[in-house]
Amino acid sequence: MKAKPVNVVLAAVAALASLTAIGYVALGRPQLALADTGTPAASAPSAAGKVAAPAAPARGGVPMVRLAPAQRRDVPIELEANGTVVPLNTVEIRPHVTRLLTQVHVKEGQFVAAGALLFALDDRSERAALDRAQAQLVRDHATLADLERQFKRSQELAAQHFISVSAADSLQTQVESQRALLQADQAALRSAQVDLSYTAIRAPSAGRVGAVNVFAGSLVQANAALATVTQINPIAVSFTVPESGLAGLLNGQKAGAVAVSAQLAEVTLKGKLSFIDSAVDPTAGTIRVKAQFDNADTRLWPGQYVHARITLETMRDAVVVPLAAIVTRPDGALVYSVGADQLAQPRKVRVLHAFGKLAVVSGLEGGERIIVEGKQNLKPGAKVRINQDNQDRLVADAGGSTQ
Incomplete structure (x- = not known):
C-alpha cells in the first residue's frame, strides 16, 4: 500500500517536465522565425557582456561623380624624343707632307675663324x-x-x-x-x-680647336693627326622618331612649319628641322632626324644629351577633355555630360589626338561638364551627385573651370 503514493509522485514530476518542454518550444520558435524574416529581435548580451548593435540596413543612392570641363584651346601635335648634340662640321687636321713643325699658332680650346693659320711647317x-x-x-x-x-x-x-x-x-x-x-x-x-x-695648315671652317697633339720642333709625318676643329655655332641635335610620325614630318617640312625645341636643364632652346634620313631603320622602326640650333652662347655641346620636342602642327580651337573621362565601347567612344538638372547624358565622341592626361575629341561644343570619376555602370539619364573632393585638381588637369 505504501508504493502507490510513490508512483503518483513520479507521474506528476514527468507531467511537469513535459509541460516545461512544450512551453520552451512554443516560446522559442516564434523568436527564431522573426529573426529569419529580418525583423529585429531583442538584443542579446555577447560573450564579453556587451550588447551587439543591430546591422545598418542597406539602401540604394544617387551615384556620386566628379566633373571636369570640356575646354576649347589650341593644341600642338608633338613628338618627343631623346637626342644627342652633334656638330655640323668636325675636321681632323692632318698634314700632307712630312716636315719639321716650326710654329703652333693656336691654343687648345681656342675658337678660330675659317682660314685661320693653325700650324706652320718648314x-x-x-x-x-x-x-x-x-x-x-x-x-x-x-x-x-x-x-x-x-x-x-x-x-x-x-x-x-x-x-x-x-x-x-x-x-x-x-x-x-x-x-x-x-x-x-x-x-x-x-x-x-x-x-x-x-706647309701652312689653316682651319677649313670656323670652330673650336680640340687637343693639340704636337709641339714646335717636332717632325710631323704626312697624314698624322695634329688637332681637330669642331663647328659649334650653329649646331645640330640628332634623334630618332617612330616611323608613324614620318608623314607628319614630311608634310611639315614641305610647309616649313616644323618647329623643334631642345630641353636642357631648365632652358628651352628653339630650332628648326634640317634633315630627315632617306630610309627607315627596319629593325627599330624609327627614322633619324636632325634639327639645327643657333648656339652663339654655347649652351649646346657636342655629345650632350637633350630632350627634343617636335611640333608638327597646331590644332586650332580644339575641344579638350580629360582622357579618363572617355569610355571606350565596341560601337565607339563616349563621355557622360552633366547638365543643370544633374542628369548624366552620354555623348558620342571621336578621339582625334591624345597627349598626356588629355585628349582632343570631336562631338562636343566645348563648355560641357564631363564626368571624370564615378562613370562606371552609369545609365543614360541617371541622376548624379557631384563630389567636390579633389575637384580643383581635376579642373586644373583639364585646364579650365566647372563654373
Whole structure:
C-alpha cells in the first residue's frame, strides 16, 4: 500500500517536465522565425557582456561623380624624343707632307675663324721650288716674245720675196712650241704654289680647336693627326622618331612649319628641322632626324644629351577633355555630360589626338561638364551627385573651370 503514493509522485514530476518542454518550444520558435524574416529581435548580451548593435540596413543612392570641363584651346601635335648634340662640321687636321713643325699658332680650346693659320711647317724647300718655277716662267716668256718678233719680220720679208715662205713657217712652229712651253711653266708654278700651301695648315671652317697633339720642333709625318676643329655655332641635335610620325614630318617640312625645341636643364632652346634620313631603320622602326640650333652662347655641346620636342602642327580651337573621362565601347567612344538638372547624358565622341592626361575629341561644343570619376555602370539619364573632393585638381588637369 505504501508504493502507490510513490508512483503518483513520479507521474506528476514527468507531467511537469513535459509541460516545461512544450512551453520552451512554443516560446522559442516564434523568436527564431522573426529573426529569419529580418525583423529585429531583442538584443542579446555577447560573450564579453556587451550588447551587439543591430546591422545598418542597406539602401540604394544617387551615384556620386566628379566633373571636369570640356575646354576649347589650341593644341600642338608633338613628338618627343631623346637626342644627342652633334656638330655640323668636325675636321681632323692632318698634314700632307712630312716636315719639321716650326710654329703652333693656336691654343687648345681656342675658337678660330675659317682660314685661320693653325700650324706652320718648314717651307724652305717649297719656296726654293717656287722661285725656280717663277724664274723658268719669266725666261720662257721672254723667249716667246723674241720668237714672236722674229716671226712677224719673217712674214714681212716673205711678202717682199726676200726669204722663202718655208722659213717663215718654221718660225711660226717655234712660236707655237714656245707658247706650249710657257703653259707648262705656268702649271709648274701653280704646282709649286700648292706644295708651299701644304706647309701652312689653316682651319677649313670656323670652330673650336680640340687637343693639340704636337709641339714646335717636332717632325710631323704626312697624314698624322695634329688637332681637330669642331663647328659649334650653329649646331645640330640628332634623334630618332617612330616611323608613324614620318608623314607628319614630311608634310611639315614641305610647309616649313616644323618647329623643334631642345630641353636642357631648365632652358628651352628653339630650332628648326634640317634633315630627315632617306630610309627607315627596319629593325627599330624609327627614322633619324636632325634639327639645327643657333648656339652663339654655347649652351649646346657636342655629345650632350637633350630632350627634343617636335611640333608638327597646331590644332586650332580644339575641344579638350580629360582622357579618363572617355569610355571606350565596341560601337565607339563616349563621355557622360552633366547638365543643370544633374542628369548624366552620354555623348558620342571621336578621339582625334591624345597627349598626356588629355585628349582632343570631336562631338562636343566645348563648355560641357564631363564626368571624370564615378562613370562606371552609369545609365543614360541617371541622376548624379557631384563630389567636390579633389575637384580643383581635376579642373586644373583639364585646364579650365566647372563654373
